[in-house]
Amino acid sequence: MSDTPINLDDLRQRIDQLDGDILRMISERASCAQQVAHVKLAQDKDAVFYRPEREAQVLRRIMALNKGPLDSEEMARLFREIMSACLALEQPVKVAYLGPEGTFTQQAALKHFGESAVSLPMAAIDEVFREVEAGAVNYGVVPVENSTEGVVNHTLDTFMDSSIKICGEVVLRIHHHLLISETTRKDKVSRIYSHPQSFGQCRKWLDAHYPHAERVPVSSNAEAAKLVKTEWHSAAIAGDMAAKLYGLERIADKIEDRPDNSTRFLIIGNQDVPMSGEDKTSIVVAMRNQPGALHDLLEPFHRHKIDLTRIETRPSRTGVWNYVFFIDFKGHRDEPGVAAVLEEVRLRASELRVLGSYPQGVL
Numbered sequence: 001m002s003d004t005p006i007n008l009d010d011l012r013q014r015i016d017q018l019d020g021d022i023l024r025m026i027s028e029r030a031s032c033a034q035q036v037a038h039v040k041l042a043q044d045k046d047a048v049f050y051r052p053e054r055e056a057q058v059l060r061r062i063m064a065l066n067k068g069p070l071d072s073e074e075m076a077r078l079f080r081e082i083m084s085a086c087l088a089l090e091q092p093v094k095v096a097y098l099g100p101e102g103t104f105t106q107q108a109a110l111k112h113f114g115e116s117a118v119s120l121p122m123a124a125i126d127e128v129f130r131e132v133e134a135g136a137v138n139y140g141v142v143p144v145e146n147s148t149e150g151v152v153n154h155t156l157d158t159f160m161d162s163s164i165k166i167c168g169e170v171v172l173r174i175h176h177h178l179l180i181s182e183t184t185r186k187d188k189v190s191r192i193y194s195h196p197q198s199f200g201q202c203r204k205w206l207d208a209h210y211p212h213a214e215r216v217p218v219s220s221n222a223e224a225a226k227l228v229k230t231e232w233h234s235a236a237i238a239g240d241m242a243a244k245l246y247g248l249e250r251i252a253d254k255i256e257d258r259p260d261n262s263t264r265f266l267i268i269g270n271q272d273v274p275m276s277g278e279d280k281t282s283i284v285v286a287m288r289n290q291p292g293a294l295h296d297l298l299e300p301f302h303r304h305k306i307d308l309t310r311i312e313t314r315p316s317r318t319g320v321w322n323y324v325f326f327i328d329f330k331g332h333r334d335e336p337g338v339a340a341v342l343e344e345v346r347l348r349a350s351e352l353r354v355l356g357s358y359p360q361g362v363l
């Protein structure tokens with residue numbers, strides 16, 4: 001190893017050389033992406049540029065190839081941003097999310113699409129769906145379940161009245177902090193603002209540390225952070241993005257009761273996503289109101305050894321939808337085993353809709 005640089009100047013010279021190489025290669029990659037865009041347009045004038053299955057494959061391959069010293073998730077995040085910039089060269093992707101700015105849903109949108117995506121806050125889940133349906137944006141991001149607080153019913157219900165498809169999922173570790181502004185009197189906090197789900201996720205911590213503070217539920221954590229700016233006796237529970245956006249100080253970090261607290265978000269769009277190799281499928285099924293209906297519904301999954309990852313029941317809102325089940329399972333609708341199960345379920349159900357097959361979340 002006689003040529004190994006040993007002093008600071010040598011090491012920095014080596015880093016400069018490597019940066020030059022990386023720069024050339026990223027530029028070459030970006031040119032390739034531009035050519036991909038031409039090929040796609042030549043095949044179809046309404047070509048879809050964002051390809052979730054391909055992005056998942058690229059990130060999984062990078063993680064498998066990585067030998068360190070950066071860990072695989074970190075490396076995939078870097079490639080996530082490179083791909084995001086390449087896609088923006090092909091066509092900037094517009095994403096609506098459940099706002100306001102600074103919510104965990106915005107964080108999830110950026111985690112999934114990268115910082116080059118244009119993200120637009122919407123006031124409600126239905127609005128995210130509407131914007132996607134109307135074609136005003138390419139995709140939407142909505143929360144669907146939290147590991148501590150359970151399902152986001154409103155998201156599931158909105159699927160019942162919509163023809164929107166699920167194109168992807170992203171899971172975000174949720175860390176809550178107790179935040180105050182420069183005008184807050186730290187020792188006089190008597191009111192805490194947050195989203196009801198976040199109060200649920202921090203219940204034990206709040207009971208132990210602020211048992212007498214009034215808990216005021218608001219429509220989002222970002223809204224809570226905004227309110228704190230104007231009141232000297234208030235604090236908010238929110239995440240990093242909201243803290244940075246409103247310039248708040250954290251007085252207690254990671255106050256969620258469960259360290260593995262995470263939320264799953266869905267990417268919604270108008271596109272059917274091809275197989276990526278590691279996929280999930282989401283369906284909504286209505287069964288007739290008769291004994292054994294749930295058993296009849298689940299039996300084909302068991303027989304074909306299909307791995308169910310979630311099942312939720314929602315009250316139906318029409319005569320036909322007596323029982324409505326939302327089911328997620330591993331596999332893609334184009335795989336023969338999955339196609340066979342879907343066929344059997346279709347015969348037993350009064351209604352079946354495949355909401356989408358999509359790559360399992362990578363990052």
Ligand SMILES: O=C(O)C(=O)C[C@]1(C(=O)O)C=C[C@@H](O)C=C1
Nearest residue numbers: 036049050051054055083086087
């Ligand atoms: O492979 C493609 O279809 C591309 O457009 C290239 C690329 C990439 O940068 O690797 C960019 C955007 C797509 O979402 C997927 C991959």
